[in-house]
Amino acid sequence: MLFKTIELTNIGPYEGVNTFSFDTNDIKNTVLIGGKNGSGKTTFLNSVRLALYGPLAYGFRTYTESYLTTIETLLNNKAKNKAHSPYQIKLGISTVDNFERVSIEICRRWTLSKNTIKEHIEIYKGREKLSEVDKDNFLEKLRVTFPPSLLELCFFDGEDITKLSDEDNLSSYLKELSSKLFNLDLFQSLEDNLKRYLTEDSKSTDEIKLEEKREQVENELSNKIAELRHLETENERLKEQLEITKETYKKTRNEFSTHGGLLFDEREIIQREILEIENTRKIANEKIKDFIAKELPFFLGLPILNSLVDQLNNEEDYYISNIIGEKVNNISFEKITETLGNSFNLKQKEAEKLRDLLREELTNHNSVDILHNASKTETNQIHTLAGAVNYKRLESINKLINESNNDLNRLSILNKKLRDNIQTSEFSDMIEAMEIDSQKISEIETKLQKLMESKEELSIEIDQINKQYEKIKKDLYTIYKKKSSFDVTEKALMISQKFQKEQLRRKVADIEYFSSKMIKKLMRKENFIDQIHIDHESFEVSLTDEENKIINKTILSAGENELLVLAIIWGTLHSSNKEIPIVLDTLLGRLDLDHKATVINELVPRFGKQCIILATDSEITEDLVEDLAKFVTNYYTLNYDTKKKQTNIEKRFFNNAIEGEPIHEL
Structure with a gap:
């Protein structure tokens, strides 16, 4: 899935209609958006999440009051003072459906009426508006194939990269990213369902009743046998007394x-x-x-x-x-x-x-x-x-x-x-x-004589209970036999786990290869890191030099750690062959000029078909803008007007008079 356009109408600081175009291709894969802190970059990212997932973007399952209250705070305050102001987010995406590339437009709009707010959603496939059923099916498929958690893994900011420099954070992040990108989360979800089936949902009503009856009959049989033993003991005592x-x-x-x-x-x-x-x-x-x-x-x-x-x-x-x-x-x-x-x-x-x-x-x-x-x-x-x-x-x-x-x-x-x-x-x-x-x-x-009669009656009762017990056991055996699907389920579970392990082993080997290749291009120190090693179970990262000696990662600088993380993330994304948008938010702040240049020239062009960079003016210099120009299809700058309290969009990167050339998909 790739983004094509996003249109914000009276959302946050964006007053009126504001449009961004994300048309990219294999050569020009980058959209560069500049903006200082507080200019509306966070609102832009939240709008993408909101357009795709609605309540799920904020952790809600349905249109709860808390969700609608959150939406109400997102709407432009100046527009609220005007009657009948429109509020909407329109996101255009390009995706592949049944081996055919299709254009989808998701439009979420909100209407205010007194103290209530309502959300409306329309989805277009090409020029055709989807029915309610098709719309629900599309949103459900989107939630499964491109869940909110995967989108979050595609959004990177400098702070996230810094956190990932920590070994434990990087390992858990890589594990989750690999699970999503290599579709292993589907197998994990299947495993969870199979385990629930085996443990919780495996018993039918008849089986539960029969097992309860078996326990009841077992207790009754045990009591009767104990009673018979007592009678036999009493019988021996009376015989001796006689x-x-x-x-x-x-x-x-x-x-x-x-x-x-x-x-x-x-x-x-x-x-x-x-x-x-x-x-x-x-x-x-x-x-x-x-x-x-x-x-x-x-x-x-x-x-x-x-x-x-x-x-x-x-x-x-x-x-x-x-x-x-x-x-x-x-x-x-x-x-x-x-x-x-x-x-x-x-x-x-x-x-x-x-x-x-x-x-x-x-x-x-x-x-x-x-x-x-x-x-x-x-x-x-x-x-x-x-x-x-x-x-x-x-x-x-x-x-x-x-x-x-x-x-x-x-x-x-x-x-x-x-x-x-x-x-x-x-x-x-x-x-x-x-x-x-x-x-x-x-x-x-x-x-x-009475004792003998009682023993005979008790023996008959025990015999009858035994017959009842055997029948219950037979009925349960029939049910258990019919439940042979449990054996199949357990085998499927074992095969799934084996497949995941083998798939991870192969994919991690690919990640190691591509990451090692990229880190050599990014690092200023030549031949410093020869190979990146990743454990396919724990995802623990280790480094070796040309002599295959372990490199102590603590000697890496903050910038080098960031490059290592970026190389591994790129290697993971590249190994997946998935078509996903990558958003880099203030990513280069901690890097020196040389490392920034290598990221711009070596990493960004290879970040798939679409890379959206959100940067400040201090982060990307004029020289870097020129280096990046051959990969950029559109430039935008977000300028926040403190007097009007609104964000204006300029089609350039800060004071660089460069306009992007619109690229349209063939």
Whole structure:
């Protein structure tokens, strides 16, 4: 991209219409603009930035209030006092689009209305005004291919060059400049996006849910396994306790058998029967409680349940009828006729009658209010529940209650008999001890039985959770498999990094070659610096002489350091082969006359197709102006009138009566 013209209308100190022409070519590549400090050079540069990038030129993304306030301060104060004064910046550029050179004109203008300011932008490609869509596309493409950061790297002033004389500043500057000029910033942007894709945006909603579910199931499985281990430990403890109690019981029983065996046998029979009845009643009571808690409410609400079943059946019939009706409507009698031949040839009217008959026979015409819209699973659950709520089930519970009551009466009789037996026994202490042990054995065995049931239930739960866990793992594996693009992304990332490294290595070698060539032309000391070396990773600069010995850079003067920086910058720009405008602002202030002359005669003519020099009268002497004349296409001087508070543009360089010859592109 090259600048062609810029027109400032009531911008800063530029009152009215002020035009600069930047038409340059391979031979005359320079535009020389003179101006003292405060004459409007900064406004000129800011206008270029503003025309190209609008809010981005000041670090704003959109037309914020702060941006518009900044613009308001940029507008010419005298013009503000006049009604309907125009304010605009019109920048003409030349660029290559689809291998064709095109002229673009960007016009940004502002309108003031009371306390508000509005910005308007128009873009012309040749003589054609771009539409809103094409305009947005052009600005976006400009932002990507020639971003504000690259433009800033093309603007050099003496202060910047002085700062770049510092090794750290030069290294970081070269790294950024190389990234922009060699288009590596596009790869770096791609890498950032790929890294974000791999780290942040890589998980789908389904994957996130499945991973959360997997973690939840893993925790549940871990808790269940811990619970099972606890039950197994408790089981071992109860078994050990049971063995000890049985041993105590056996010892007491043997002693009792020796002294009162007949009495013991009778008591043991009664006790065994009591234990059996108690266990039977315990199981029956649990079943009755379970029935009351889970089933009895549905028996009490049986009419409502039956009504629900009827409604679900009606809704299901309604859905099926609709589906069948839709199928009947879509029957193709033409295809049936083609299949069966002429023997089954229906006319349109007959076909419709047959369709109506099928619809009448196969579908339900009753109107149904859809209340539940239940799924197939929910409907099946209701039918299963309704099937379980029946008279036979009620009879079984009633029978269980009666049997439990009979067992209770039988238990009362046996307990009375046992008490009577104890009161008449001479061995009541032994009998009581055996009863306690016997009861304890029964309790432990009951606990063990329940423990075994709990273990079985827990094992079933663990098995089900394991199946669920395996399914989640399988689903996640499927997602991970589909995400094989991640592997491709990582490879692309690696290839991009490898390409950048290789590209930098080759380009840095070019920079070293061209910079070394230029520094020899610029330096007054012959053969002082033979080779400039630049590390392609750190961009650290080192110098060697003809004997390949390292030169201590601290011995360089301020002017020599500036020449070194200029040579490296030129070598970088020359290596890129990019068509970009170079702006040198008060660049020669710290150089002596000899070095100024070499910069003018050797460096400036080689600064690409367009070099815009902003200089003061003390910076470039008449002799230097004459040396530069063969490369200059246009001269301008910015004179600030302190009385009128405006900058006037003269088509010459200070008091040198030299006018530039306008050069027009072919």
